Amino acid sequence: MAKCCLDLAKFLLFLVNLAAWVLFGxxxxxxxxxxxxxESILGFPIQADVSADNPSALYFMLLLIGLVVCAFFFVFTFLGCCGAACQNRCMLGSFIIILFVFLGANVGAILFMYSHFPSEVAMVTAELQKTIPYYDPVAHQSMVRAFWDAVQPMLACCGAESFRDWASVRGLKPGRKVPASCCWPSEVSDCVYQPEPNNAYMAGCVSQVHGPLVVLFWAIPVCLALMVSLALCVCLHGDRRTSTRHASGASSNGRGMRRRRNKRSDSRQSQYSEETGYIYRAHDSAYPSAPPYNPQFRDHEALQHSADSYPTGLIPPEPHEYTKPLIQPPAYHEVMARRNQF
Structure with missing residues (x-):
């Protein structure tokens, strides 16, 4: 069950980052x-110049900022996508750190907006109302006209605060109260002279943006928190899998070392014993539990019960399991004859 949940988290993290990567790309x-x-799309060229003499400087700045933001998120979502697919801890760690930074910045922005929200709305409304008198329906390269003609149909709004903001525009044709972008596409002929709820957008653009903006500000931190949770699950799962693999490798290495150590111990055990005068073959990694009687070793009973006759840490086998010496001991009379020589 836990493995299925972790696989689902990895799949969701990969899928969301892949979709965002394609979108920003x-x-x-x-x-x-x-x-x-x-020039072919907008009808006027956007020059790479931010000076006041350039009429398209605002468009260039907005487009440049948008390109930088898209490039950053393109790389950022690539880290999350590849980190989730390969379970790369370095990529996932960078992805999580950036997510935490975004989450903190978003929460700070929400707190700031709510503490200064009325004044911010009033300031934005006043700034937008200042641009309305510069609306020129004749000049095709007017940035103000291009802005309002694009925003009003998209947001279904008219003016900054309401459609009455267009009453101060002198550039409109005589008798017209609103531009054509404030009207429904099928009611333009009557709407520009007499805007009504059944043929024109009556709400202001600031009020139309307010609701979606609040939802967006709350949705972004929730999505970021979910992304952080998924990334942490995948990253911790990768750490646990790596540690388990290392632990299993270490245990196998430990078993190999123990086998080699026992083998060396076995080779050392098959050697000549000066106390007993015999050569013993190792049996089950231990000396025989009770060496045979040797007249050369007077205190043979102490040898039989001495803990020093067994290697440290090895359990002696049962008495019937000991092996016989490879070299038979000399007879008793031969031993006594050798003693008498001295």
């Missing part, structure tokens, strides 16, 4: 294409 490629082919 597409946005990055689209932004580069828009920067190169801006």
């Amino acid at each position: 597409t946005l990055l490629a689209g932004g580069v294409f828009l920067l190169v082919e801006s």
Whole structure:
């Protein structure tokens, strides 16, 4: 069950990062294409210049910021995708650290926005209302016109606070109260002269953005927390698997070392014993429990019961398991004859 949950976490982390990687890669490629082919797409070229003399400086700055953000998230999601697929601790660690930074920054931004929300909304509304008098329906390269004509149909709004913001625009044709971008596509002819709820967007763009922005601000930290949880599960699972593999390798190495040590001990045990005068063959990694009687060793009973006759840490076998000496001891009279020579 635990393995299935960890596999599911790895799959979800890989799938989410793969989708985000493809999305940001597409946005990055689209932004580069828009920067190169801006004249054919927007009708005016976006020049790589931020000076005040450049009419497209604002577009260039926004596009440049968008490209940098997309490139960063493209690399960031690549770390998460490959780290989840390969269970690479280095990639997953970098991914988790960046996620924690984003999570902290997002929580701080939410707290700041809620503490200054009314003043921020009023400031944004006032700044947008300042741009409305510069709306020129004739100049095709007007940045203000391009902005409002793109934002109002997309958000289904009209003006910054309401459709009444367009009453101060002198650039509109005589009799028109709102631009055509405030109207429903099928009711443009009547809407521009008499905007009503059944043919025009009546709400302001700031109020239309407020609701989705609040949902987005709460959804981002929740998603980041889920991503951190999934990444931690996958990373810890990889650490546990690596430690288990190392432990099993160490245990196998330990068993091999013990076998080699016992083999060396066995080879040392098959040697000549000066106390008894016999050569013993090792049996089950131990000396025989009771050496045969040897008249050369007077205190043979002490030898039979001495703990020093066995290697340290080895259990002596049963008395019937000892092996006979390879070299038979000399007869008693031969031993006595050798003593008398001295």
